[in-house]
Amino acid sequence: MRNFHVGTITGIPIRLNITFLIFLPVLAWLISRPAQLTAYAGFVAGISPHEVDIALLQTGNTPTVIGIVAALGLFVGVLLHELGHSWTARRYDITITSITLWIFGGMAHMENLPEDWNVEFYVALAGPAMSLLVAAACYGLLFVVPAQPVVVFVIGWLAVINLTLAIFNMIPAFPMDGGRVLRALLARSRPYAEATQTAASVGKGMAILLAVVAVLAFAPILLLVAMFVYVAAGAESRATVMRDLLADMTARDLMSTDVRTVTPETTVAEFLDRVVTERTVAYPVMEKGTVTGLVTLNTVRNVDPAKRDSTTVADVMGPAPPSVDPDADAFEAMQALGESRSDRVIVVEDGRFIGEITSEGFMRAIEVLQGIGSHRGRDIEAPDGYA
Incomplete structure (x- = not known):
């Protein structure tokens, strides 16, 4: 799907996927709904030194303004999350080709994926750590900004949502950071491809659990996320097995x-x-x-x-x-x-x-490699769709 280049940050191209442009107004509308404003106001009131007047937040065009600003603020937080990954990856000499914001958040595209478990571990943790820093910064701002209801609500909402983003990303399921952390920990004592397959299986289990919760809670967006996580777990496993099969080949x-x-x-x-x-x-x-x-x-x-x-x-x-x-x-x-x-x-x-x-020729090569096992001398389980 089409991406739009919107600028660079520290030399990293920033792109907006068309799904982001479509989803952004939908997200703004969801945030501005009375039930959502009421629910979030309760969380913000719990951490803010200022009172949150929910009635004032729901008057006139105020909900629309809150929805737009909060949605944009969320994706700024997502961008900072991906920059956390990117800046940490650069410390390990990994080239970042771009960051893309899309319907499910953000993606930092790396020229070479880290296969050293400790490198992947720290790169994966850097995103949630950045989200925690953003949440802490927003929380601190609540004590210095004017007691204006809209300002207090938006900053408090961003504190809560970035904390939620950090926690949600630590779910042990690809493509979330928790899935990569799990793989890194597993890769300390087993082959990388095997660690990926185990982490992918855990991720599929988590996706099924998320889908059940989504159905019971009547949460269609969460159900969509669960489906994406399930598919992404399988894709990650297949890509890693392919990379292992093709290692040292040109x-x-x-x-x-x-x-x-x-x-x-x-x-x-x-x-x-x-x-x-x-x-x-x-x-x-x-x-x-x-x-x-x-x-x-x-x-x-x-x-x-x-x-x-x-x-x-x-x-x-x-x-x-x-x-x-x-x-x-x-x-x-x-x-x-x-x-x-x-x-x-x-x-x-x-x-x-x-x-x-x-x-056709590539698939024949894969069949041969799977038939004789990895050319590096260890057996590799055939990924879904290639057996």
Whole structure:
């Protein structure tokens, strides 16, 4: 889904996902509802040195103002939470490529995921620690800000919600920080992939528990979070197993060099003849050693049969697939393949095309690796969907 770049903080690009832009007004509306204002006012009154006049908070447009400011404040807290992860990761020489805010909070994208248990432990804890600092700062502000009901309510609400954010994130379930803390602790005495699978199983159990609570409490948003946690736990397990299977391998190890290509001048009629005789439905378009596009059977399907002899693949081809360096990590190649709109990535060395990795070829490689066990000499359980 589309992301919008909105700026940088300490050199880290900050992006807003479209789901964030959609969810923000919904969140503001939820906060401004009378029942929610009443419930939160009780919490704020319990920690504030000032009285909270709930009747005043519910007059005129005040609920709308509170909802908008509080929702924006929450996502500022989420951004600081992710910056806590990012700044700590930088101390361990981990590059942060971006931070994205979306419907479920935030994501700090790391160029290399830490596999040392102590590094992951401290990076994971840094987010909740930052949320606790934000909560403490907001609590302290309650004693110095004017006794204006809206100001007191919003700052008190942010203190409560950031404390809640810190606690909720410590639930031992991926992608929450608690799941990563659990994996880090398990990885002290067992292989990283095995620790991930155990932590993922615990996370799925927690997701089921959250779903039960959500149903009993009639909380649709919590149910949505539970579903996301369950799916994310499985995805984390699969990604880690793939990374372990592909350890020490490069794109060169996975690529095929026996690649059928066409030139830009190839006519659609000639292309279709090759599709029939070679039983291949997608061809990189090669010009002077460089891939300039990709032509597939679907690409030419709508070309008028009467014009197939005069239409070239250059007229109808799609963009070139993403490229990777032959010495790139195999897991990076897999990620590029997953992000590609086609079913392949091309391997380019010194600007020249030398091979390709297709989804079909990649899956065959995974089947072989699973069949013989990890090339590092230990057995790895097949992840869901790859057995």
